[in-house]
Amino acid sequence: MQQEEELSPDELTALLSSYMPEIPGYRVLRRIGKGGMSQVYLGVQESLDRQVAIKVMSPAALTDExxxxxxxHEARTIAKLEHPCIVGIHEVGRTRQGLLYYVLPYLAKGHLGQRDFTQDEDRALEVLRSLLSALEYAHARGIVHRDVKAENVLFDNADRPLLTDFGIALSKRDSTRITTAGLAVGSGGYMAPEQARGEVVDGRADLYSVGVLAYELLTGHLPFQAADPLALALMHAQDPVPRLPAEKRHWQPFIDRAMAKSPDNRYRNAQQMLGALNQIATGKRTEALINPDRVKGVLDRWWKPVAATASAALLAALAILWLMDGRDEPAPAGDFFTVEPAPPRRPPRPSQGCRHRSRRNRPRPSPRMTSPRRRPSTRSAPR
Incomplete structure (x- = not known):
């Protein structure tokens, strides 16, 4: 009797991954992604006839506790988070092969690493605002993402950025059961120094990653790049943050603080970092309003005509003053009015303001009240 050969773990994984998982209520179409402990498939939820992403645990994970x-933990974590900037979860279950899976919305617009916002600071601001809003929500519930990077920011049909992949998220309640002390988890290009050292981290490690992502959005590349993970971790721990191009220098203080080596020197929380981000947006709008080039253009268009008009007015005023200085008598008191001298035998009346009256329209004196005259008597005097 021929003895069957045992398959190695890699061969077993390759064999099982070649089959489409069977999931009740879903029609699996094709595999669209693969991670260290899972594979992602495009499927159709038959009850609603909508496309979904189905994340299925890799067969190798069955032997890796x-x-x-x-x-x-990722499935439980996502199920707790209901936020417009976090990819939600539809369902959790097991395939017919006994593998864990959960169902997510299918986001066909790609991830942030496939976009170029180096010439669009306003769009970069929108993306960072969305991420900080999502992290503020997660941190308030005791959850640290620990793997914020461009590939974990997806876009929906409305082109809104959403944070995904909480596979290595740290929860205060059950972190000791999921991670091993001294084990560094995350993506090296975005990892905070304390996270690379395997230390216990909090939300400020995520804020460091957001600072790295902001630098990448503005320049098109990561701030630190090295050939191996150890050299990369040393650069994050020791090297100063690279300088931004001159036209984006207004971002430098924001990124310097976000990527501070010590967590104590970073932003305290996502809300404070979001406030600093809004200040950049406000300063950018103010700078646009007082752009020196625009101001110079306005002055060039208006200054010469205004200067010519002002010079002509000044010359006219000087000419008038010169003519007035040559007269023997002062100018009449009253603008555009002729002031007549008072009659010689009457004292001058008090001023009645700038009201002109001609002789014809002078007010008549008030009538006097006099006693009626007695008619002469017609009777003759007595003789």
């Missing part, structure tokens, strides 16, 4: 726990 930590990977299995992380997958289960």
């Amino acid at each position: 930590i990977s299995k726990q992380r997958f289960e």
Whole structure:
């Protein structure tokens, strides 16, 4: 009897991954992604006839207790988070092969790493605002993402950025069960120094990653790049943050603080960092309003005509003063009016303001009240 050869773990994984998982209520179409502990498929939810993304635990994770726990933890974590900037979850279950899975919305617009916002600061601001809003919500519930990077920011049909992949998220309640002390998890290009050292981290590690992402959005590349993970971790821990181009120098203080080596020197929380981001947006609008080039153009268009008009007015005023200085008598008191001298035998009346009256319209004196005259008597005097 021929003995069957045992498959190696890699061969078993390759064999199982070649089959489409069977999930009740869903029609699996094709595989669209693969991670360290899971594979992602495009499927159709038959009850609603909508496309969905189905994340299925890799067969190799069945023999890796930590990977299995992380997958289960990710499903539980996402199920707790209901935020417009976080990819939600539809359903959790097991395939017919016994593999864990959960169903997510299918976001066909790609991830942030496929976009170029180096010439669109307003769009970069919108993306960072959305991420900080999502992180503020998660941190308030004791959840640290620990893997904020461009590939974990997806876009929906309305082109809104959403944070996804909470596979290595740290929860205060059950973190000791999911991670091992001294184990660095995350993506090296975005990882905070304390996270690279395997230390216990809080929300400020996520804010460091947002600072790295902001630098990448503005320049098109990561601030630190190295050939191996150790050298990259040392650069994050020791090297100063690279300088931005001159036209984007107004971002430098924001990124310097976000990427401070010590968590104590960073923003305290996502809300404070969001406030600093809004100040950049306000300063950018103010700078646009007082752009020196625009101001110079306005002055060039208006200054010469205004200067010519002012010079002509000044010359006219000087000419009038010169003519007035040559007269023997002062000018009449009253603008555009002729003041007549008072009659010689009457004292001058008090001023009645700038009202002109001609002789014809002078007010008549008030009538006097006199006693009626007695008619002469017609009777003759007595003789």
